[in-house]
Amino acid sequence: MTVFFVTFFAWVFQAVSGFGAGIFIIGFLSLFYEPKTVIVSSALFNLAGTLGLLYQNRKGKVNLYFLFSLVAGSLPGIYTGAYLLDKIDSHTLRVVIGLFIASLGLYDFLVQKGLLSFRLNRHMGLPMGFLGGLFAGLVGMGGPPPVVFLNQQLKDSCSIRLTLNLFFTSNILLRLLFYQNFQVVRLDIHFVAQGLAGALFGVLVGGFVAKSLRAHAYKKLVPLSVFVL
Numbered sequence: 001m002t003v004f005f006v007t008f009f010a011w012v013f014q015a016v017s018g019f020g021a022g023i024f025i026i027g028f029l030s031l032f033y034e035p036k037t038v039i040v041s042s043a044l045f046n047l048a049g050t051l052g053l054l055y056q057n058r059k060g061k062v063n064l065y066f067l068f069s070l071v072a073g074s075l076p077g078i079y080t081g082a083y084l085l086d087k088i089d090s091h092t093l094r095v096v097i098g099l100f101i102a103s104l105g106l107y108d109f110l111v112q113k114g115l116l117s118f119r120l121n122r123h124m125g126l127p128m129g130f131l132g133g134l135f136a137g138l139v140g141m142g143g144p145p146p147v148v149f150l151n152q153q154l155k156d157s158c159s160i161r162l163t164l165n166l167f168f169t170s171n172i173l174l175r176l177l178f179y180q181n182f183q184v185v186r187l188d189i190h191f192v193a194q195g196l197a198g199a200l201f202g203v204l205v206g207g208f209v210a211k212s213l214r215a216h217a218y219k220k221l222v223p224l225s226v227f228v229l
Helices: 002-017 021-029 035-056 064-087 090-112 125-139 144-153 157-181 189-211 215-228
Strands: none
Touching: 002 021, 002 035, 002 189, 021 035, 021 189, 035 090, 035 157, 035 189, 064 125, 064 144, 064 157, 090 125, 125 144, 125 157, 144 157
16 A cells, blocks of 8 residues: 555645655655656556646646746657666666755755755746656656746746646656657556555645645745755
């Protein structure tokens, strides 16, 4: 039941913050399962999670310019990440996952301490989409770059979550397509079944929590969430 509980808590978190499920799932379960199996298999039940969040946040407004620039940037990023995943060995992949998560923590620690400060302009969607796609394709965790970008550009928390999960949905579909092309598809049906149940329950519970958050509280939650992860 490890997969179920990890996925459940991961999707409660993502339902509230708009991102983070992949970091929980990949970061934790890769300690116990073969990393490539976790990355590819989790994409299937994470797709169910993003579709659930799209329904929950359907009242939000989508900024098509931001969404399309992120998706366009993610295409070469996901392809590159999937190619690298096909070539990399499991030990090196675990190291990459650890370094990626550690770098996120360091980045936001510096931001929280005021040692690093910069603001992304509205035309940074392409490079942020590329970075998100690259890390999504390689390690299944591409949320932070588009999260930081959209949190600076949009004010309404529901619109941020809606736009993010439209991006994540396209991300996952492209990843599965490229994984199949590079023959790195490693599916574990029992793993997927537990994850699917955890994702659906997590989205349901997290949705109730998200409704109680005001916009200003959400704005504060996002950078704190990146730091905690």
